[in-house]
Amino acid sequence: MGATLRALRALVLLSGFYLISLVLLAALAGVDIALYHWGLRGIGAVKIAIVTVLLAVPVVRGMFMLRIPAAEDPAAVEVGEADEPRLWALVREVADASGTHAPARILLTPDVNASVREDAKLLGLRPGPRTLTLGVPLLTGLSEAELRAVLGHEYGHFTAGDTRLSAIVVRGRAQISRVVEQFHATADGKVADERERQERTAAKRIAKGKKAREVDTRHTGALYRGMARLYTWYATVYLRASLSTARGQEFAADLAAARIAGRDATAAALREIPVLSAAHGFYLDSYATLGLPARTLPPRGQFFGGFGALLTARAGELEKLRAGLPEEPESRYDSHPPMAERVRRVEALPADGRGPEGDGPALALLTDPEHTLTALEEAVLTAEALGFRRTADWPELLNVAMAEGITTARTPLHRALTAYNGRPATLTDVLDAIDEGRLWRVAERLPLSEEAAAAKGRAFRQFVRPALGDSLRTMVLAEFSARSLLNWEFSWSRAAVLRLPGAADDTGASPEDALEAAVDAALADVPDTAPLRALLPPTAVQPA
Amino acid sequence: MTVLLWILAALALPFVLFAAWMAKVFLKEFFSGNAEAAIEAEEAAATAAEKAAASAALGLLPAERQNTDSAGPSTPETKAALAAVRGGDWRPAADLMAAVGRDWERRSLLTFRLADRAADDDTWLLAWEAARPEDPDAAVVRARSAVILAWRVRGGQRAQHTTREQFDGFRRTLLEAREEVARAAALNPDDPTPYVAEIWLALGLGYPNAKMDDLWTEITARAPHHYEAHFSALQYWCAKWRGSERLATEFAERAAAGAPAGSLLTALPLIAHFEHDDSDDTAADNTPEMVARVEAALKDAAAADPAHPRLPELRHLLAYYLHLQGRNEAAVEHFRLVDGHVDALPWRYRNDKAEYFCQVRDTAVLEAGAAARAGMSGAAESL
Known part of the structure; x- marks a missing residue:
């Protein structure tokens, strides 16, 4: 089957999406007409008519769901040509080289992604105005030549390919994917999952300025779910039928990018994007949002700005990530072929002599990167987050965040002992409980896995020891923290390291080692709390 | 009009199939029938009763009267020692261990039975150790109980049904047990029993074959045809x-x-x-x-x-x-x-x-x- 035929088939299938609903409605109407035609009256006929109407409701609703809400702009900073002349010049230049028209707007977002959105109409049958969405982390992590390759790829989607129809197929796929997403979201309770996930990473949500979508529980009826499954099934058929076209498009867009930006820069950009994506996720989790529980943010402009420092400090680690590209597509219906294959195809092109052009990070294209990063924070962080205190530097943020985390932590042991004693527990209470031999009674109130709960005697103790150790350590550290005796070492290249006051003892054991040993002794089968009591700051624990 | 009806009927077919499928889903939720299983169980019970009667006639015991803790009857001395440790008294156990002496077959079985108890509750063993700190008999019971404890934490399921928590606890406990096993071996250099316990460390910690061969040399030098040692080593060599x-x-x-x-x-x-x-x-x-x-x-x-x-x-x-x-x-x-x-x-x-x-x-x-x-x-x- 040729590319044109394949595209045509996909187009027919696309219209079938509407047809399926019309067929269902016609069938229902047919039942009613048949009843009337055969002169059936009476209570039975009325009942059947009512059932057909009830069944028609989800069908009609399903048809309306095919209407896609107008695409919304993501939280972003819109930059005009006057603000960023050099960026705009680059964008126009790449559009010209691709032989397509430049976007009407450029939006800078905090995501590791670049896309050209076309607000197409009629399920992608008619073109519309274009918006270029460009992630600032890409500007931070890619060189100018690599950025050119990324833009060349995006424009390639509008120009590459052998038929005019395949461009329509690509647009249609995007729309259908959104319909399926919507069905999943409402029908399978994905919204609830999504919200749960978002609440777990509340920090990230605030960072990206997203609001949790409203949970819609009205459509939980089985009929509705059945409808949703029918449409989803059809969409899957459609996506599969048009998959080869879509993947071919990706390869073609890569070739277009290589033509414009050079083979080596394109391959480098393709390798770099998954790495940047992983690194940025890690950066947001472990650095940028570190202080959110303590209602603290990094210095102004640093929320997204620290990413560059992380990339520099962890260059070695990233090099390893670049070596291992994903060999599998992300899902069966992902329009993007596996990254490893895309890189292979680009690298198989003949050398064009341009090499990996050694220019600096694309962030330098911006007139005032500092200013843009600050503006981006204001555009995408929630108003609540923007009201948080700003620290003077990153090490201060770490210390504030860790102190907050430790002093407000209600450890499982704390909760268990509070429940056991019937009054708020302190570290002294814990040590006293250990001395009185009641620790294992208290431990039965810890949240336990099925296996731990089933275990008895020594096996039970082995199960709960790690959790008790974590809790006890945290409670001890909280005592130190409350007296400002804790220090955390900030680093862009490795995890924060805890520093307790004091120096290594005669045997070379650091204060941190001594703490570990003391916690182990307190939780042993024959417990001894003396080493732990000796370690604590003087006023923390009075003798029992 | 008839033509129209035919067209409508054709169009309705997928819908009818769809409705039937939905009805099936509904019905499935309401009735999860297990009538067949009940009949089968009844038949099986009938034959089982017939068989059990034949066995009872020979004086054989029903399932609920079978002892599930050992392969055969214990000696009266062993029973007495086990009963005593349950009450917290370690002395009969210590005396029996001393009496068994260098009978390695009996020593390894007795150690196992005592250690099995100590893996639940080791209060009596702690008392024994406190009274006789360097007693090799207490040490070997301690070592074996630590190994048994580790295997209890792991549980008896295959790897895919064993949780991360169980594996972590297993490994942690095995590493602790390794020290106890080494201590027991050092306190009684002639005794193969600590090395038998070590085979179960070898299984859990994944000793390479070469290390297992070294361990085997230690064991056969002490007891060339020891049953439990061979039984345990065979487990190690299983697929x-x-x-x-x-x-x-x-x-x-x-x-x-x-x-x-x-x-x-x-x-x-x-x-x-x-x-x-x-x-x-x-x-x-x-x-x-x-x-x-x-x-x-x-x-x-x-x-x-x-x-x-x-x-x-x-x-x-x-x-x-x-x-x-x-x-x-x-x-x-x-x-x-x-x-x-x-x-x-x-x-x-x-x-x-x-x-x-x-x-x-x-x-x-x-x-x-x-x-x-x-x-x-x-x-x-x-x-």
């Missing part, structure tokens, strides 16, 4: 742990061939076969090789000291394989000798080991009875 079917069979055959009669090591080839046999029929259990193995085991059992602490374990295996080979009368002979205790292979891997034991035993009894009646009425014996 499910660190070996393969070939390695396990080779190890078992070599041990059985090199051992004097009465050492009971003829059990090893049977166990190696049992561990790697996934077939559903008894063809694999009736090969000339398996028949020869059972014959050798019968001779070994006959030559053994009747008080050998591991003799019941071999009898359980013999009863099972004699039954599978259709020699039900001989099987019943062994079933009667071990009846009352079921913690042995091949039953041990099942959660319902007593029921499993009784089910196989009762079948053997029934078939032996039928064969005997057939024999009396003049049917040809084929031997």
Whole structure:
């Protein structure tokens, strides 16, 4: 089957999406007409008519769901040509080289992604105005030549390919994917999952300025779910039928990018994007949002700005990530072929002599990167987050965040002992409980896995020891923290390291080692709390 | 009008199918029928009752009266020592350990029984250690109890049904146990028992084969034909742990061939076969090789000291394989000798080991009875 035929088939299938609903409605109407035609009256006929109407409701609703809400702009900073002349010049230049028209707007977002959105109409049958969405982390992590390759790829989607129809197929796929997403979201309770996930990473949500979508529980009826499954099934058929076209498009867009930006820069950009994506996720989790529980943010402009420092400090680690590209597509219906294959195809092109052009990070294209990063924070962080205190530097943020985390932590042991004693527990209470031999009674109130709960005697103790150790350590550290005796070492290249006051003892054991040993002794089968009591700051624990 | 109706009917077909499918889903949720299962269970119960009656007539015990903690009866001294430690008194246990002395077979079994108790609650063992800090007997019980504790934390399920928490606790406890095992070995250099315990560390920590061979040299230097050492090492060489079917069979055959009669090591080839046999029929259990193995085991059992602490374990295996080979009368002979205790292979891997034991035993009894009646009425014996 040729590319044109394949595209045509996909187009027919696309219209079938509407047809399926019309067929269902016609069938229902047919039942009613048949009843009337055969002169059936009476209570039975009325009942059947009512059932057909009830069944028609989800069908009609399903048809309306095919209407896609107008695409919304993501939280972003819109930059005009006057603000960023050099960026705009680059964008126009790449559009010209691709032989397509430049976007009407450029939006800078905090995501590791670049896309050209076309607000197409009629399920992608008619073109519309274009918006270029460009992630600032890409500007931070890619060189100018690599950025050119990324833009060349995006424009390639509008120009590459052998038929005019395949461009329509690509647009249609995007729309259908959104319909399926919507069905999943409402029908399978994905919204609830999504919200749960978002609440777990509340920090990230605030960072990206997203609001949790409203949970819609009205459509939980089985009929509705059945409808949703029918449409989803059809969409899957459609996506599969048009998959080869879509993947071919990706390869073609890569070739277009290589033509414009050079083979080596394109391959480098393709390798770099998954790495940047992983690194940025890690950066947001472990650095940028570190202080959110303590209602603290990094210095102004640093929320997204620290990413560059992380990339520099962890260059070695990233090099390893670049070596291992994903060999599998992300899902069966992902329009993007596996990254490893895309890189292979680009690298198989003949050398064009341009090499990996050694220019600096694309962030330098911006007139005032500092200013843009600050503006981006204001555009995408929630108003609540923007009201948080700003620290003077990153090490201060770490210390504030860790102190907050430790002093407000209600450890499982704390909760268990509070429940056991019937009054708020302190570290002294814990040590006293250990001395009185009641620790294992208290431990039965810890949240336990099925296996731990089933275990008895020594096996039970082995199960709960790690959790008790974590809790006890945290409670001890909280005592130190409350007296400002804790220090955390900030680093862009490795995890924060805890520093307790004091120096290594005669045997070379650091204060941190001594703490570990003391916690182990307190939780042993024959417990001894003396080493732990000796370690604590003087006023923390009075003798029992 | 008729044409219109036909068109509508054609259009309605997918919808009707769709509605039928939805109706099926609804009905499925309301009725999860298990009537068939109930009938099957009833029939099975009827035959089981018939079998159980035949066994009861021979004086064999029902499943609920089988001891699931050991393979055979304990000596009165062992019973007394176990009862004492339950009450917190370690002295009878210490005295018995001293009396057993250098009888390594009995020492390893007694240590295991005591350590098994200590893995639940070691208060008495702590008291023993406090009273006699350098006692090698207390040390070896401590070492084995630490290893047993680790395996309890892991649980008896296969790897895919074992949680991360269980594996982490298993490893942590094994590493602690390693120190106890080394201490016990240092306190009593002649004793193979700590090294037997170490084999179970080797399984859990995944010793490479070379390290296992080193360990094996230590053991055979101390006790060349020790039953529990061989049994444990065979587990290590099984495919499910660190070996393969070939390695396990080779190890078992070599041990059985090199051992004097009465050492009971003829059990090893049977166990190696049992561990790697996934077939559903008894063809694999009736090969000339398996028949020869059972014959050798019968001779070994006959030559053994009747008080050998591991003799019941071999009898359980013999009863099972004699039954599978259709020699039900001989099987019943062994079933009667071990009846009352079921913690042995091949039953041990099942959660319902007593029921499993009784089910196989009762079948053997029934078939032996039928064969005997057939024999009396003049049917040809084929031997």
